Amino acid sequence: MSRSFAVFFSLYMLIYGSMHVFVYFKLRSAIGRGWKWTALFILVSLAMIVGARALWLFDFGDAHTLRKVLSCSGYVWMAFIFMTFAWFVLIDMVRLLFYILDGLLSSRFGELLGSPKLRAFIAVSAALSICVYGWFEALNIRTVTITIPTAKLPRGVDRVRIAQLSDVHLGWIIQEQRLAAMLDAVKAVEPDMLVITGDLVDGDMEERQAEVALFRGLKLPHGIYAVTGNHEYHAGIGQALAFKEHAGLRVLRNEAVRAGGVILAGVDDRAARRYGHPGVPDASVLAGMPPNRFVVLLKHQPYVDSDAVGLFDLQLSGHTHGGQIWPFYWATRAVYDYRPGLRAIVPPERSGQAHAASPGRQSRIYVNNGTGTWGPPIRFLTPPEVTVIDIVRE
Structure with missing residues (x-):
């Protein structure tokens, strides 16, 4: 493994992994600690994080369809996690703006996004919608x-x-x-x-x-x-x-x-x-x-x-x-x-x-x-x- 590739792979693991951790804690604040869903999230996340790189390291031989399915799954998950992460960040920025307005105007805008469940629903729904839309946009030349x-x-x-x-x-x-x-x-x-x-x-x-x-x-x-x-x-x-x-x-x-x-x-x-x-x-x-x-x-x-x-x-x-x-x-x-x-x-x-x-x-x-x-x-x-x-x- 070349030094440049090792640096790239390390940054990839750090950034992509950190996004998963961030999304996990946001979801946990909405639906609780539940060990079953936590274990499932961790297993899926590890499979997707490592799998995207493993596709380059292993020889799939004549199993072209399998490699295509695994590639699509891993990379669509990558887009989903990124968009979920981005929406959570956007929602937090809006909440911060609301809190500032509440302090200045004695308003109650902060209550609009006060529920962790509502915030998680918006972020996950928006990410899923973008992924579905984006799949078809990529086909529309x-x-x-x-x-x-x-x-x-x-x-x-x-x-x-x-x-x-x-x-x-x-x-x-x-x-x-x-x-x-x-x-x-x-x-x-x-x-x-x-x-x-x-x-x-x-x-x-x-x-x-x-x-x-x-x-x-x-x-x-x-x-x-x-x-x-x-x-x-x-x-x-x-x-x-x-x-x-x-x-x-x-x-x-x-x-x-x-x-x-x-x-x-x-x-x-x-x-x-x-x-x-x-x-x-x-x-x-x-x-x-x-x-x-x-x-x-x-x-x-x-x-x-x-x-x-x-x-x-x-x-x-x-x-x-x-x-x-x-x-x-x-x-x-x-x-x-x-x-x-x-x-x-x-x-x-x-x-x-x-x-x-x-x-x-x-x-x-x-x-x-x-x-x-x-x-x-x-x-x-x-x-x-x-x-x-x-x-x-x-």
Whole structure:
């Protein structure tokens, strides 16, 4: 076990375990000490806490259905505990506000949430409702269309339509049926090409012929392109790349190609460095791009290389899932400068230095909400997305 994994696992156990302890004491204040329900809660909690990690440590062989059931159970429980924890915290904050108002106004708002049973009922009911709703929201793929006018399309090409998937996370939970729904949404918009901005693979993809057949059955005029994501390095970059190649995907690894009237450039995810793969600066990949062609940069994480600003027209990224389960959205906002959607990139100021950007090239970034799920197969207020980018003649 590597040191970094040991640190991660320790933090995981501490935080996740603490949530269970907090929820237990809140429930005990509502329904009493009862040893039977206490023993059941402890057993289920231990099974779920340890089980989520054990799925990575044990070989289930050909028992794919068992692994999928255990994965869904463990990760749905994770979402339930987190939401129950969050609702108890929210209720306590409201109670504190009520007590302050009671002290200031001599009111009796505090009595509204005075019953521990009522507080537990609200928290558990709300968490269950969100999990049920979130299960179906994760299946309801929406199509988001953006149009970008440009004068950089070659003669005879009036529109290039690119479909984008991101963060599919094929593995134990997302398999053939979910992938088929995503690719059906892609087919419906009739794109010229499909790009996948990382984390397509998040598990063992050997002997996954059904998924391979789905990709190979997607006949697009200019093919399918992909870049690596951090989870593909965690799952094993060798087998992830082998699956993509077998499925007919063209993986862009710090390189650029011409496709359908635009230039696609793709860079490896920054996680590659932790696995011994040297990184290449975005600016190096983009150097020498013709100024009269529209350049699309495929990059998994929504970081912008300041030296590359002005060397590309549009960066397509993913990774954040839009938080996947609100309020994690705010956590992603704290880490990444660019939230989901289309944003203009302000060129950095360089005192005394001339920027090497192509004249008139305004760089923008689009961050996809994610098409699949990671961990809990649930989304809440962050629907899965297939993005359609129409690059049209200005």
